[in-house]
Amino acid sequence: MPFLEVFGWLGALLTLAAYSMRSMFPLRCVALGANVAFITYGALTPVYPMLALHLGLLPLNAYRLAEILLGLRRMRAASRIVNPVDALRPFLRPTRFSDGDVVFRRGDVPDRIYYLERGTVLLPELGERLLEGAIFGEMAYFSDAGQRTASAICEGDCSILSIDEKSFMMLNRQHPEFGHYLIRLIAQRLVDGHRKRPELYEGFIEQPSAGAMKTAGSAT
Template identity: 45%
Template sequence: MQAALESPSELFAILSVVVAAAFVLVSSFVKTMIPLRWLAIGSNVGFVAYGALHPSYPMLLLHATLLPLNFFRLAEMKRLTRRVEAVRAEGELSSVWLRPYMRAAKMRKGAVLFHQGDIGDRLYMLADGRIELVETGGSLAPGQIFGEIAFFSPDRRRRLTARCAEPCTVLSIDESTVKQLYYQNPAFGFKMIELVASRFAADVDRVNADLAKVRAERDQLAAKLAESD
């Protein structure tokens, strides 16, 4: 310690590794990606300084390699956030929000995008054509987003089978990118929750309508039976 205090370079090396270790410790409590990348960059700089001044060449080589990688990932995340902010004014979770991150695919009639019970790993939007929901007999029109329920369900399973009722153009985005958008932009997260809530509300309305229809038919049948008596 006395030698370190007498040597400015040794003192700077010790301070660098202490600060780097502190960044690593703080990163254990951070949940979002951009602050994590900044902390990783700070710790890389500290360990590079320590490795160069102490010297410790394996540490220097490791963190000198990780530093540009962390800068690249940080720039990537910032670009992603800026792209979301650029379309935020639209206020709708639609193609305006998601199209920059989606890939298009042409699907033939009868092609199945996913089966009931499959693990959900992609979010979809129908650009052209018509998608049939096999179990309910419903269908989706161009512009509709689907496949998001699996991302929020505990088992991540598909609840329905989606099949092309005619030739379709389908856009899709992978789960990893959806999660990045969700965690990095609260507005996007709320729009996703609104979409899921609207799906459940529509399901409840459909069930209530079916129940009302069954009750009406039951009442009509009961009235006819009463008249026959």
């Protein structure tokens, strides 16, 4: 029946088009079209092995397409993120520091990531001051030596929230929009820091460590 063969040829053409695509979003859309064409052809001809195959592939392709759409929404949400610490707040532990207290020193082994809720923190090696709302403590995880790249000293009384690395990594996987924000933050700090003190950032920009790449979502 020539009319029914149209569905078979349409499915074949769509499958060929799907295999030729480089981007996953259009690939999944075209693959769904091929599944529908082959299901129609297999049901009306009938060709049961073809029908069974594409009845199984249809929900699989639909599920993968839904994953792609969800990822796109999360990326858009990351670009509009206002307060990225909201996802972490239930897991953060508050600590109060007085004027002159040292949160960590350059060369220390990193064990936590910090969020400055109130006060000012000085990074003396960089000559920078962090203000309320700043996340810090992430850069040490990008060092070959696995050490703090700068000291952090409180100027006045400070309220600082902290989270351990294990919990941070777990939450980072659950909230990709925060991970996207953190990557942009780290990239900006690398550029700014290398411009001011290049000797402190040789291990990051010239020879990034494999461990750093693996823990790209963790954090100074």
